[in-house]
Amino acid sequence: MPIELPVHERMYSGHLACPGCGAAIAMRFLLKGLGEKAVLSIPACCWSIIGGPFPYTALQVPVLHTAFETGGAVASGIRAALDARGDTETQVVTWAGDGGTFDIGLQSLSGAAERNENILYVCYDNEAYMNTGVQSSGATPTGAWTTTTPTGSPKPTRKKDIMQIMAAHRIPYAATASIAYPEDMVRKVQKAVSLKGTKFLHVYAPCPTGWKVPSEISVKLARLAVQTRIFPLYEVEEGVRYTINLEPVGYLVDEYYRTQGRFKHLTREDLDRIQAQVDESWDRLKALARIG
């Protein structure tokens, strides 16, 4: 089936992403969904570099680069100023990494969500602090190697459930998206733009460099994350109405884990434990979708 996406491109070639960078692909799809009237704020993350150094920019929309923990607050200020000059149409978007969202920026994001600021907050999740050289974040999954969770002591705890955290704020719209499903992602961006209030997108964006995989398999990995139910595609409206957008095949997590250098130290027992976690999370999500 041919993929149908808006044809316009608002990202120039010549950006500074690594080959196979999921965050670069995700930005391209975001911009396809946003339309012309958008302003981006980018807290410290890989995109602080990817977008290009002064005096260049890889984006055809205005960008305000800002400090690590300010994604929610800076966007709130931009929104207020645009409203003050009568521009209620332009969509204010924060584009942040997982560290800037799950960890250091969680407070300002929560503040913005609690105020139900009319902004779109997009977290592109590559599951560690990649720009600084692969340090563990709150988004790093169980068992992963990073430079601060070396193989002798890989990450012992689970990935923070950012979607549940955002849903608990009862914001109008929260959704997961993946670079392997561009139509789904663009539709979700468009839906988010059509709604007033705080919208949150959690976008799965593999990092070949940090995950120790060949650059050509990042889209395939993103697809596997969905099909193994590790990263299901779903939406939450008003914090309570859950909709699962794609029924995964339900491959075993091995299919996903065994392809990645960051997990190569894991034992059979580790993978069984991870499979049990994924099954349990999936059952809970299905139960929430039934209630919704």
Place this chain on the structure above:
Amino acid sequence: MRRVLEGSHAVSHAVELARVKVISAYPITPQTHIVERLAELVADGVLDARFIRVESEHSAMAAVIGAASAGARSFTASSSHGLALMHEMLHWAAGARLPVVMAEVNRAMGPGWNIWADQTDSLSQRDTGWIQLYCEDVQEVLDTILIAYKLAERVSLPAMVVLDAFFLSHTYEPVEVPEQDEVDAFLPAWEPTEILDPADPHAFNQLASPEYYMEFRYKIQQAMEDALRAHDEIDAEFGRRFGRSYGAVHRIPCREGERAPLALVTTGSVTGTARVAQAALRQKGIGVDVVKLKLFRPFPHEEIRRVLGPYDRVIVLDRNISFGSGGIFASEIRAALALRGEQPAVYPFVAGLGGRDITPQTIESVVARALGDEPPSDILWEGLKL
């Protein structure tokens, strides 16, 4: 119109008169009255602005940075620990060349918890690239907010209007409140040319390599130097329009047309106390000229040399301390005087930390010490109870 206003509310009404569009703040004693009144003015529709009640001071500064980047005249207020939490974003506002104005209520840093007057909070932000203006009384607080916006927007740098905890923030004084049309004429709408605009997209605050970074910093320093001249021009214009002006450095002679052998440098509300002490000392036959320092950043080096250079002795009264060095105003003043061949002996007194009263007797005591046999030292303490 003459009104009796609390210092905090003088700030609020100045912000109203400045037609600020975006306010963002987080509560901290003794700043709260400023933002409470602003929240009311916005809620009642008196002030056509958006009030963003954020979850921290860091976010308050981030929000006004976002707002100013999109072209809105913006305001916040903080104090002490709140200001310290903003520190990172203070650098960001200045580096991004945004003319945000903040009211900063001078309060001590903990521990121990102390909500009273002390200047170490604002002076710790000395190197962030913010203009800093210290106020003596409630009228000056109101006027300085208006001056600060004009100055900040002229040179594209943020400005901090500093007032003492309680001595100014919670004190009611009669204040001349300018009419709106007079303020509009003095401070027209801010019309920046480079803002976040989908019709004219640019990237702001992006990666600046060693190839570019240093020139950006040089331009900030140039803007600060411009701000010295601009402050005097704007202060003079304010004087022509409203009948009040303050000066970056203001000398209050003991006897008009004469120079006393001793100068006493003060900042903030202590200047008011010094005026009283000056009169009492004059009655006792002791001549002291008071020199009020209002502008701390940019630092008026030349003006300091011109005004203080001719004195035999200079007392600097610091309600602040840089541990391991001493009073911060004294340190800067001595550094400025070092460019002169002949220098006065400087007596750097630290007094009144954490809201301990600086009374006319305190001032008489430091004057007696400076005129006595006590040698000038790197640091002198007044009023210690050991």
